[in-house]
Amino acid sequence: MSPLSKAKSxxxxxxxxxxxxxxxxxxxxxxxxxxxxNGWSPERLGVFLTAxxxxxxxxxxxxxxxxxxxxxxxxxxxxSIVFIAxxxxxxxxxATFAVVTSAQAVLALAGLFLAPALTAITMGIVxxxxxxxxxxxxxxxxxxxxxxxxxxxxxxxxxxxxxNVFFCSALLAVPTIVFLFRIHSSDIDLSxxxxxxxxxxxxxxxxxxxxxxxxxLLIFFFCAALFHLANAAMLPQLGEMLAHGDKRTAGPLMSAxxxxxxxVITVAAAGTGRLAAAIGRRPLLLVGFAxxxxxxxxxxxxxxxxxxxxxxxLDGVANVIFGVVSALVVxxxxxxxxxxxxxxxxxxxxxxxxxxxxxxxxxxLIQRFDYNxxxxxxxxxxxxxxxxxxxxxxxxxxxxxxIFLQKEPAPLHETN
Numbered sequence: 001m002s003p004l005s006k007a008k009s010x011x012x013x014x015x016x017x018x019x020x021x022x023x024x025x026x027x028x029x030x031x032x033x034x035x036x037x038n039g040w041s042p043e044r045l046g047v048f049l050t051a052x053x054x055x056x057x058x059x060x061x062x063x064x065x066x067x068x069x070x071x072x073x074x075x076x077x078x079x080s081i082v083f084i085a086x087x088x089x090x091x092x093x094x095a096t097f098a099v100v101t102s103a104q105a106v107l108a109l110a111g112l113f114l115a116p117a118l119t120a121i122t123m124g125i126v127x128x129x130x131x132x133x134x135x136x137x138x139x140x141x142x143x144x145x146x147x148x149x150x151x152x153x154x155x156x157x158x159x160x161x162x163x164n165v166f167f168c169s170a171l172l173a174v175p176t177i178v179f180l181f182r183i184h185s186s187d188i189d190l191s192x193x194x195x196x197x198x199x200x201x202x203x204x205x206x207x208x209x210x211x212x213x214x215x216x217l218l219i220f221f222f223c224a225a226l227f228h229l230a231n232a233a234m235l236p237q238l239g240e241m242l243a244h245g246d247k248r249t250a251g252p253l254m255s256a257x258x259x260x261x262x263x264v265i266t267v268a269a270a271g272t273g274r275l276a277a278a279i280g281r282r283p284l285l286l287v288g289f290a291x292x293x294x295x296x297x298x299x300x301x302x303x304x305x306x307x308x309x310x311x312x313x314l315d316g317v318a319n320v321i322f323g324v325v326s327a328l329v330v331x332x333x334x335x336x337x338x339x340x341x342x343x344x345x346x347x348x349x350x351x352x353x354x355x356x357x358x359x360x361x362x363x364x365l366i367q368r369f370d371y372n373x374x375x376x377x378x379x380x381x382x383x384x385x386x387x388x389x390x391x392x393x394x395x396x397x398x399x400x401x402x403i404f405l406q407k408e409p410a411p412l413h414e415t416n
Contacts, residue, residue: 005184009125010134012182014141017118019176020081021145031091034162036240038095056108057352061211063112064345067120068194068338076117078180083110085173092166116344119327121183123340124193131331136273139324143265150258195331195340211346216394217333220326221350223289223389227322228354230382231292233362235261235315237374238299238308240366253305257312264316265323272324280397281325281332282389288321289386296379300372332396 070076083106090103119135126134149172153165211217239254276284295314302308330347334340358378365374 006125006187009183009187012179013118013122013125014138016077016176016179016183017138018141018145019172019179020114020118021142021149031236034091034165035095035100037162040095056112057349057356059112060345060349060352061342062345064116064342064348067113067116067341067345070117071190073117073121073124073188073190073193074180074183074185076113077121078177080110080114080117081173081176081180083107084114085170088166088169092163092170095163116341116348119344120193120341121188123195123331124188124190125183127189127192128331128335132273132277132328133270134273135327136270136276136324139269139272139320140266143262143269143320146262147259147266150256150262154256193341194338195334196336196338211343214333216396217330217343217346219388219392220329220333221347223385223393224322224326224347225350225354226381226385226388227289227292228351229358229361230296230354230378230380230385231318232355232358234296234299234375234378235312236359237362237366237371253309256309257315260309260312261316261319264313265320268316268320269324272320273328276325276328277397280395281329282393282395284321284325285329285389285393286386288318288325289382289389291315291317291321293379293382293386296375296382299375329396 067073067076087103087107087110090099090106093099118138122134122138123131149168153168156164156168235257238257272284291314295311295318298311298314299308302311326347327344330343331340334343361381362374362378365377
C-alpha cells in the first residue's frame with residue numbers, strides 16, 4: 001500500500017464516521033421524545049426500550065468473532081448502514097407498537113456489526129502504534145457529525161414535525177455509503193484489524209482465555225455495564241421530561257442537549273486519545289465516571305431549560321472518555337491474541353445489558369416517584385461503578401503495542 005493511498009483511506013474513514021453519526025443521531029435520544037409525544041408513558045417506554053436492548057446482547061460476542069474472521073469488513077459496514085436507513089424509515093412511518101418493534105429489531109441487527117467493523121477497519125489501517133491518536137480523531141469527526149445533524153434535526157422537527165427526523169436519517173445514508181467505498185480495501189491489514197501481530201505467526205488465543213481468564217477485562221466489563229446502567233436513561237429521560245411541556249419545542253430542546261454533548265466530544269476526543277497515550281487509561285476513566293455521577297445529581301437541583309442543557313457538558317466529558325478509552329483498554333488487553341473484535345463484542349454485550357436495564361430502572365423510579373428520584377437512582381449506580389473502578393481496576397497502558405512494534409507485520413489485504 002502506498003502512503004498516499006493510505007492517507008486517502010484514513011481521510012475517507014474519518015468522513016465515513018462523520019456521516020455514520022449523522023444517520024444515527026435521530027435514532028437515539030429523539031426516539032424517546034418522539035414516542036413520548038405520541039402518548040407512550042415513561043414506564044411503558046422504559047420497559048419497551050429495555051426489551052429491545054436485551055434481545056441482541058447474546059449476539060454481540062458471536063458478531064465480534066465474525067468481524068474478526070470477516071475479510072470483507074467494508075461490506076459489513078455497508079449492510080449495517082442500509083439496515084439503519086430501513087429502521088429509520090419504519091420509525092418515521094408509524095409509531096405503533098408493531099412498527100416500532102420491527103424498526104428496533106432492524107436497528108439492533110445493524111448495531112451488532114457497525115461499530116466493531118468500523119473499529120476493526122481503523123485498527124487495520126493505522127495499527128496499534130497509531131490507534132490512540134486515530135481513534136480520538138474519529139470520535140471528533142463522529143461528534144461533529146452529531147452536532148451538524150442535531151441542528152438539522154432541530155429545524156426539521158420544529159417546522160415539519162419530529163417524525164420527519166427519521167426520514168432525514170435515512171436520507172443521510174447516501175453520503176455515508178459514498179465515503180465507505182472511498183476506503184481502499186488494499187489499505188486494510190486484516191491481521192492488525194483483528195489484533196494479531198502477523199498473519200500465521202500464531203493462532204488466535206482461545207475464546208475462554210480472552211473472556212474469562214483475564215481478570216482485568218472482566219472488572220472493566222462489569223464497570224462498563226454499571227456505567228451504562230447509570231448513563232443510558234439520563235438523556236432520554238431528560239427528553240421525556242421536556243416533551244411533557246411544549247410538545248412543539250421538545251425536538252429542538254433535545255437537539256440542544258445533543259449539540260452540547262457532541263461539541264464537547266468534537267473538541268476533546270482527539271486530545272483524549274493523546275492524553276490516554278501519555279498518562280494512561282485509568283486516570284481518565286475515573287474522571288469520566290465521576291462526571292457521570294455529578295451530572296445525575298445536578299439534574300435534580302438545576303432549574304430552567306438552559307441550565308439543564310448546560311449540564312450536558314458533563315455528558316460530553318463522560319462519553320468522550322468512555323468512548324475513546326474503552327476501545328484502548330480492550331486493545332491493550334487483547335494485544336497479539338487475534339481476538340480484538342471478539343472482546344469488543346463482549347464489551348458491547350456488557351454495555352448493552354447496562355443500557356437496556358437503565359431505561360427500566362429509570363422508568364420505574366419516574367412512575368413510582370418522580371424525575372428527580374430517577375436521576376438520583378441512576379447517579380447512585382454510577383457511584384458504585386466509580387468506586388469499583390478506583391478499587392480494582394489497574395492501569396493497562398504498560399506494554400501497549402510492543403508486540404507490533406518489534407516486527408513489521410506482513411500485509412494481508414481485503415478483496416471486495
